[in-house]
Amino acid sequence: MTSPHPHLGIRDLLQTIMPPRLCALCHDARAILKRPKTGQQICKECFFWVFETEVHNTITEAKLFKPGDRVAIGASGGKDSTVLAHVMKTLNDRYEYGLELFLLSIDEGITGYRDDSLETVKRNQQQYDMPLKILSYDELYGWTMDAIVSQIGKKNNCTFCGVFRRQALDRGAASLHVDHIVTGHNADDIAETVLMNIMRGDIARLGRCTLICTQGEDTIKRSKPFKYAYEKEIVMYAYFKKLDYFSTECIYSPDAYRGHARAFLKDLEAARPSAIIDIIHSGEMFEVKEEVKATQKSQKTCKRCGYMSSNELCKACTLLEGLERGMAAAAVTERARKKLDAEGPAPESLRTIPFFQQSRGPHPSVALERPT
Amino acid sequence: MSAQISVKVEFGGGLELLFDNQRSHRVSVPVRVAATPAEKKSLKDDTGAAEGEGRQADVAYLILWLRDNLLKERAELFVENGTVRPGILVLVNDTDWELEGEGDYQLKDGDEIVFISTLHGG
Numbered sequence: 483m484t485s486p487h488p489h490l491g492i493r494d495l496l497q498t499i500m501p502p503r504l505c506a507l508c509h510d511a512r513a514i515l516k517r518p519k520t521g522q523q524i525c526k527e528c529f530f531w532v533f534e535t536e537v538h539n540t541i542t543e544a545k546l547f548k549p550g551d552r553v554a555i556g557a558s559g560g561k562d563s564t565v566l567a568h569v570m571k572t573l574n575d576r577y578e579y580g581l582e583l584f585l586l587s588i589d590e591g592i593t594g595y596r597d598d599s600l601e602t603v604k605r606n607q608q609q610y611d612m613p614l615k616i617l618s619y620d621e622l623y624g625w626t627m628d629a630i631v632s633q634i635g636k637k638n639n640c641t642f643c644g645v646f647r648r649q650a651l652d653r654g655a656a657s658l659h660v661d662h663i664v665t666g667h668n669a670d671d672i673a674e675t676v677l678m679n680i681m682r683g684d685i686a687r688l689g690r691c692t693l694i695c696t697q698g699e700d701t702i703k704r705s706k707p708f709k710y711a712y713e714k715e716i717v718m719y720a721y722f723k724k725l726d727y728f729s730t731e732c733i734y735s736p737d738a739y740r741g742h743a744r745a746f747l748k749d750l751e752a753a754r755p756s757a758i759i760d761i762i763h764s765g766e767m768f769e770v771k772e773e774v775k776a777t778q779k780s781q782k783t784c785k786r787c788g789y790m791s792s793n794e795l796c797k798a799c800t801l802l803e804g805l806e807r808g809m810a811a812a813a814v815t816e817r818a819r820k821k822l823d824a825e826g827p828a829p830e831s832l833r834t835i836p837f838f839q840q841s842r843g844p845h846p847s848v849a850l851e852r853p854t
Numbered sequence: 855m856s857a858q859i860s861v862k863v864e865f866g867g868g869l870e871l872l873f874d875n876q877r878s879h880r881v882s883v884p885v886r887v888a889a890t891p892a893e894k895k896s897l898k899d900d901t902g903a904a905e906g907e908g909r910q911a912d913v914a915y916l917i918l919w920l921r922d923n924l925l926k927e928r929a930e931l932f933v934e935n936g937t938v939r940p941g942i943l944v945l946v947n948d949t950d951w952e953l954e955g956e957g958d959y960q961l962k963d964g965d966e967i968v969f970i971s972t973l974h975g976g
């Protein structure tokens with residue numbers, strides 16, 4: 483046999499003439515992916531099938547939905563929520579969940595970041611034929627993240643963004659009259675959060691962050707159908723399905739701590755892929771006591787905006803008051819809050835958040851499913 | 855100077871931002887390269903090894919070559935310990951590189967190598 487490439491050695495020839503690896507599931511097509519969970523080598527079609535089926539199993543085992551539910555997909559335009567929208571639509575059609583699906587996006591007002599990713603969400607709306615609701619920090623709070631950062635700098639801006647986003651998502655969901663918000667958090671994200679809670683010694687959050695479904699301070703359920711989906715598979719799924727997603731780091735997110743946790747996790751995963759699931763299981767071990775504690779907490783509403791709160795003022799109102807009065811640190815540190823209080827009551831003219839109207843009667847309490 | 859192989863390189867998932875915001879590139883690398891990987895040494899304009907010497911250019915070489923010839927900023931977000939940083943997926947002709955010997959995969963003319971970051975927000 484004469485090689486067309488005289489410079490090739492024996493290994494190259496082997497590489498050329500060896501038959502392609504066959505899929506471990508169908509034994510027919512060429513394998514294109516090594517699954518991080520199982521080490522199995524599988525073909526493209528089998529990959530789509532097992533990925534979707536595993537999410538379906540996660541959904542049915544945790545009994546996340548019932549027919550007729552209105553479900554909002556928290557859509558950022560990024561890989562996870564884009565794949566989630568695609569898979570939710572696929573499963574809703576295939577298994578006749580009977581869900582009404584919506585896309586819900588929050589516009590934080592970050593020029594060059596969120597405005598670009600919202601364009602992706604708008605394309606998703608067309609591609610998946612789902613109604614889209616965009617709620618902006620600007621219309622809800624009167625502040626964009628750009629404006630917040632120009633006032634407070636980049637140091638604590640993630641605190642503001644996190645609190646504002648959570649309440650904005652709930653208000654957006656309430657305006658869509660949905661029962662349920664699903665988010666694209668994947669197994670890697672959850673393992674990373676477990677690690678961060680361990681590093682911070684935040685045992686209360688540790689168990690809670692692994693729950694597949696939570697009800698939080700409000701009555702709208704929040705679930706993570708990708709709880710057991712590896713990031714690698716989500717990205718591969720998007721790649722092979724040629725899904726349209728947006729991928730740029732938030733320009734204000736120098737969350738170095740999370741970055742370190744992520745890098746550490748990826749190193750662990752490289753050494754042993756099951757590390758992700760092992761860490762999630764570790765977090766789950768803390769679950770039970772936390773559930774007991776959660777049910778004991780009394781429910782109050784914020785006296786200023788009517789949103790669920792465990793204090794007189796909800797976190798968003800506290801942060802907003804600090805911003806409006808030029809004392810943004812107020813909600814971030816205890817001492818600064820006291821200083822704010824010492825300055826007297828909030829002025830009449832203070833900009834506040836529109837009063838929160840619960841759109842529906844009380845929901846039945848959600849069963850917090852324990853994964854098996 | 856060694857003969858050259860031409861391969862198509864694609865970046866995705868935000869990695870393209872390190873490469874002049876260009877997703878698709880066509881690059882030529884030497885067929886034969888130094889026997890030991892050059893993690894420390896720069897491969898800028900590397901002319902490779904003489905015919906019959908060194909090793910066949912592989913993906914491990916390509917990664918360092920890209921770092922030294924195509925990457926515009928923040929090399930540490932692409933390369934770590936002589937290979938791609940954990941969390942970057944690599945595909946060789948649309949197949950997970952883990953099925954192709956990872957860095958040991960020897961490049962052939964016309965190969966398509968894709969790098970996708972999983973580290974950017976979702």
Ligand SMILES: [Zn+2]
Nearest residue numbers: 505508525528
């Ligand atoms: Zn198959």
Ligand SMILES: [Zn+2]
Nearest residue numbers: 784787796799
């Ligand atoms: Zn409030």
